[in-house]
Amino acid sequence: MxxxxxxxxxxxxxxxxxxxxxxxxxxxxxxxxxxxxxxxxxxxxxxxxxxxxxxxxxxxxxxxxxxxxxxxxxxxxxxxxxxxxxxxxxxxxxxxxxxxxxxxxxxxxxxxxxxxxxxxxxxxxxxxxxxxxxxxxxxxxxxxxxxxxxxxxxxxxxxxxxxxxxxxxxxxxxxxxxxxxxxxxxxxxxxxxxxxxxxxxxxxxxxxxxxxxxxxxxxxxxxxxxxxxxxxxxxxxxxxxxxxxAGRPFKITDEQILACALEHLDNMMEYYGELGLYAFRKHLAFYIKGKSAASELRGALVREQSLEKVKDGIRSFFEL
Ligand SMILES: Cc1cc2nc3c(=O)[nH]c(=O)nc-3n(C[C@H](O)[C@H](O)[C@H](O)COP(=O)(O)O)c2cc1C
Known part of the structure; x- marks a missing residue:
């Protein structure tokens, strides 16, 4: 071994x-x-x-x-x-x-x-x-x-x-x-x-x-x-x-990153209640880091209060 x-x-x-x-x-x-x-x-x-x-x-x-x-x-x-x-x-x-x-x-x-x-x-x-x-x-x-x-x-x-x-x-x-x-x-x-x-x-x-x-x-x-x-x-x-x-390949896909981000947001809402949406922003910034239009998405969602709108924004970002 x-x-x-x-x-x-x-x-x-x-x-x-x-x-x-x-x-x-x-x-x-x-x-x-x-x-x-x-x-x-x-x-x-x-x-x-x-x-x-x-x-x-x-x-x-x-x-x-x-x-x-x-x-x-x-x-x-x-x-x-x-x-x-x-x-x-x-x-x-x-x-x-x-x-x-x-x-x-x-x-x-x-x-x-x-x-x-x-x-x-x-x-x-x-x-x-x-x-x-x-x-x-x-x-x-x-x-x-x-x-x-x-x-x-x-x-x-x-x-x-x-x-x-x-x-x-x-x-x-x-x-x-x-x-x-x-x-x-x-x-x-x-x-x-x-x-x-x-x-x-x-x-x-x-x-x-x-x-x-x-x-x-x-x-x-x-x-x-x-x-x-x-x-x-x-x-x-x-x-x-x-x-x-172990010498095995592993590559994460954009679909998997999107699924992670959405699940993370759900987990945070469940754990912290409404505060979860606010607290999730620091994670979102990292999920989308380095991708084009990341700062536009961050700007668009920074004050968004609706969970569904935040989720839609993240989905459409990954579907670009
Ligand atoms: C945002 C942030 C929060 C951290 N919180 C803790 C903590 O609660 N307890 C701890 O022992 N270290 C904490 N650290 C230090 C990290 O565990 C780690 O020792 C340090 O970041 C170096 O490792 P890295 O290069 O893998 O990040 C924190 C570091 C950062 C950047």
């Missing part, structure tokens, strides 16, 4: 090497349902929610509404102190997920200002307290998503701490907080992190097709790959990667 066909063991999970990474506002239940049309057993991350929001029913709990067929699911949280972790874990575990992920890689200003996200990578005593609390309270799989570091690289030290605290896996996005989501991800550094621990290491950053995955493997030797922006409005991407890794 080739490296690409082998599964990755993360605690009790055995999953394909390509996984759906976490994208706040994108990888919600409506989107994950679409991914499942193509990929049945891949691990899918959700969106980051602060433990306080989950514990106190402030937005974090909506993300706990999902269908069982979206599993295996990795529910992602952030935390800046141990308060709320226990209550949040109780709720997440009751919703029956397969893994809980702690995000200590988020670079957003408001997140690091409150002491969570990537700023935790610069405060190892507090990070240790948070990690040991999670590990004590999580009887299922537990993973941590990190960056190369906060203002300077220290992911090797952090990865070893995470392993010592009993986590089942690490995902690294090898950029510093200061780089946000741009600049070249440092695969050489990710390779050093991979070598420094025994638990599986997943790579996040820049994987958009099989050629980029293969290159990332050759440099880093990691165990798996989180597909982030490469999956946005391309719910077939994990399947495409698996097919290409």
């Amino acid at each position: 080739s490296y690409w066909e082998e599964k990755v063991k993360i605690g009790t999970l055995e999953v394909p090497r390509f996984m759906g990474g976490p994208l706040d506002g994108i990888t919600d239940s409506p989107f994950r349902k679409l991914v499942r049309n193509y990929s049945k057993d891949e691990l899918l991350y959700g969106e980051m929610r602060h433990v306080g929001c989950v514990a106190n029913d402030k937005g974090g709990v909506k993300a706990l509404e999902f269908e069982q067929f979206e599993r295996p699911l990795n529910y992602q949280v952030s935390a800046n102190k141990v308060e709320y972790i226990e209550k949040a874990c109780e709720k997440i575990l009751a919703a029956q997920v397969d893994c809980i992920d702690l995000n200590i890689g988020c670079p957003a200003k408001n997140v690091v200002k409150s002491g969570s996200g990537s700023s935790l990578m610069a405060d190892l005593p507090r990070l240790k307290e948070i990690l040991t609390t999670f590990r004590r309270l999580i009887p299922i799989n537990f993973t941590v998503k990190i960056r190369a570091g906060y203002k300077s690289k220290n992911a090797i030290e952090v990865a070893q701490l995470i392993q010592d605290c009993g986590a089942d896996g690490i995902a690294i996005h090898p950029r510093l907080q200061t780089q946000l989501f741009s600049g070249v991800p440092d695969y050489e550094y990710a390779a050093l992190v991979k070598k420094s621990v025994e638990i599986p290491v997943l790579l996040s950053g820049g994987i958009v097709n099989f050629a980029t995955a293969k290159r990332a493997y050759e440099i880093t030797g990691v165990d798996g790959y989180l597909i982030g922006r490469g999956l946005w409005s391309k719910p077939w991407k994990l399947h495409e990667l698996r097919e290409h890794a």
Whole structure:
């Protein structure tokens, strides 16, 4: 069996090497349902929610509404102190997920200002307290998503701490907080992190097709790959990667993209009610990106309130 066909063991999970990474506002239940049309057993991350929001029913709990067929699911949280972790874990575990992920890689200003996200990578005593609390309270799989570091690289030290605290896996996005989501991800550094621990290491950053995955493997030797922006409005991407890794052809047709876009819109209306139409716009822009007349369609539909008119607009766009 080739490296690409082998599964990755993360605690009790055995999953394909390509996984759906976490994208706040994108990888919600409506989107994950679409991914499942193509990929049945891949691990899918959700969106980051602060433990306080989950514990106190402030937005974090909506993300706990999902269908069982979206599993295996990795529910992602952030935390800046141990308060709320226990209550949040109780709720997440009751919703029956397969893994809980702690995000200590988020670079957003408001997140690091409150002491969570990537700023935790610069405060190892507090990070240790948070990690040991999670590990004590999580009887299922537990993973941590990190960056190369906060203002300077220290992911090797952090990865070893995470392993010592009993986590089942690490995902690294090898950029510093200061780089946000741009600049070249440092695969050489990710390779050093991979070598420094025994638990599986997943790579996040820049994987958009099989050629980029293969290159990332050759440099880093990691165990798996989180597909982030490469999956946005391309719910077939994990399947495409698996097919290409096996040397099989896969090409998505315009008919399939149209069907995906319409199903996505229906899923969003069902999940969010009327707000779904508004929230769908960010996805539509990506489904039609790069095609001629895309900006005209976006302009025509930006204020459209009627679901049927939006659907008709999308259909006629793809039939051009
Ligand atoms: C719009 C957006 C939302 C994101 N939300 C999250 C999140 O909720 N949790 C997380 O760990 N990373 C989040 N990320 C980071 C991605 O998971 C990923 O690490 C990063 O985009 C690099 O991978 P990529 O090149 O495959 O996108 C987000 C990135 C973007 C662009």
